[in-house]
Amino acid sequence: MIVKRLIIFFMLVLLMTACYQYEKPDKPKDLISKDKMVDVLIDVKLVASINTIDKEAIDKNNINAETYVFSKHNIDSLQFAQSNNYYSFYVKEYEEIYGRVKDSLEKLKDIYKDLEIKEEEEAKAKRKRDSIKAIEQIKDSLGIIKYQDSLKTNINIDSLSKTLLKNKLERVKLITPVSDTVFQSQ
Template identity: 45%
Template sequence: MILKRLILFIGIFFTVIACNNLKGPEKPKNLISKDKMVDILIDAKLITSANSKNKITMRDSSLNINTYVYEKHKIDSLQFALSNNYYAFHVEDYEDIYTRLTDSLERLKAKLKEKEAIEWKAQTKREEDSLEQVSKEKERLKSLTNKDSLGTLIKRDSVQIEDVLIEQSLEEMENLIEPIFDSDNNSQ
């Protein structure tokens, strides 16, 4: 019975001592501001979510993925760890940081989708223009067939079509470039 009371007393004693340490971690001397913490976490999230192709590109450009964020924001891993630990203990501050982080990532995602939509429209327009050109060329080639007086189609063979195409090309070139005459040739 005495042994049970002693164990209970020691257990309560250690619980009280442990609860006194719930003040949380001390505020680091070089605590990272909330704004900078949001920027750091955005960069860290973007790097970790990069696909393998982008990671290979970063590695090929001699970018160290593990230290890039620290170098960019001029911090070290200890400073980040202490600041992160401090903010994690102070839940309200951490929630504020993560709310701002989520909002920023959503805005980036919306901008990316907008940019992709613009690129898709441009690509679609180029494809439509190409199809229109092909269609016009088909119509032009169809016009190379003639009808006789009875309305029967007279098809030309490939040599005749090539001759007509060459004639059309020459006519187009003549319309673009005026011939230059040598004055000596005209006087003779």
């Protein structure tokens, strides 16, 4: 019976310590404002995504992501940790902060998606203009070649006909005409 009472007593003590509420953290003297905390968390998320996508470029350029974010916002890691701890105790405020972070990241994603679509459309239009220009150049060059060929053909035909006529005249052995100058001198 004593063992049962001891077990029940230890169970109650364990239950009470398990349900013990954490003490509310003291507000840090250099607490980061909610707006600035949103900006810091956005940058932390962006740097984390860059770190997962192109870690090699970050390592190659000796960039420390945490140091970059903290120096950009003029805060230190202790100030961030204390502010993050403080806001995380107040769940509703922390949800509000993360909701704003999520909305900002979604808006940023939409902006970049629109830019990507615009760049693709511009590239497509440029390719179309370039292909039209190339076709016009081909038409122009073909026209020049055709014109040059027609001139050469005409010249060739003329020289050929002259040669044929000369050969024909030599075979017939006609008398060569006397020029007008010879006639006038007599």
